[in-house]
Amino acid sequence: MNADEQRRLRVGVVGVGHLGKEHARIYSRLPGCSLVGVVDADAKAAEAVARKCGCRVFPSAETLAEEVEAASVVVPTVAHHAVAARLLARGRDVFVEKPIAETTAQAEAMIALAREQGALLQVGHIERFNPVLSYLERDLREPKFIEAHRLSPYPGRGTDVSVVLDLMIHDLDVILSLVRAPLVSFDAVGVSVLSASEDIANARLKFADGCVANITTSRISPEKLRKIRVFAADRYISLDYQNQEGKVYWKEGVAIRQEKVPVARDEPLKLELAAFLESVRHRSTPKVSGEQGKRALDVAAAIVRQIRGEAA
Secondary structure: OOHHHHOOEEEEEEOOOOOHHHHHHHHHHOOOEEEEEEEOOOHHHHHHHHHHHOOEEOOOHHHHHOOOOEEEEOOOHHHHHHHHHHHHOOOOEEEEEOOOOOOHHHHHHHHHHHHHHOOOEEEEOHHHHOHHHHHHHHHOOOEEEEEEEEEOOOOOOOOOOOHHHHHHHHHHHHHHHHOOOOEEEEEEEEEOOOOOOOOEEEEEEEEOOOOEEEEEEEOOOOOOEEEEEEEEOOOEEEEEOOOOEEEEEEEEOOEEEEEEOOOOOOOHHHHHHHHHHHHHHHOOOOOOEHHHHHHHHHHHHHHHHHHHOOOO
């Protein structure tokens, strides 16, 4: 192990609510990493996480930036740009949860600032680190039709944004990474039921190579479901993100054969944050860069505008 690999990266977390506290937990346990501190508007929540993870509480993102090399931004979407900018402006590498920002203009500004400061920017599209997806990334050739379903019970949080930005954006990011052709058109519908914004949405995407993707998302379902089905020229693949399992089907003669997709199960968030730290350590482009995060946001925002009948 060389000196660079032995050095412990100093990291922090801004926002230790439902998901942010998990960032802190993982950082406190990852090898080669030292969790220096956390920041949160709720002082009691910050203190509780700091005690549990053995780190300090900082009064602001700016003060935290003076003590760390990298940080996770896990605050509400409306604050992503403001908080990330404070860290990026000081040259700190930033992991920001999805969506990258509230608007595409904010996303552009974050990307430009990171580039200007020589800082890394990774976006938290966690399904890209789900072990079950590695099969598609490795073996998929020319997808023809993709169907994704993402359903969850009403969360009571995150409803300040449309379900498209809250949940569907996961599937948009995955599909945009799998289809090697430009998106040429889409049709979308959605309705609000319990929130001021859309709680249920469906989008049908068409790509230049003829691939079609159909995405259904709901946050008022009695069950949790996170599945993707991909139909290619010679096989059909069904994956379950939640249970980290899947099957592949193919034709052999007149018979349909099937086998389980090999999956080395692990915690996606741990893999995601470990990958971020590897990018920080080796100054390599993150697997889900700011540009890729913005691409998913661009499409998600356009879908929301179409649903609401707003001009582009």
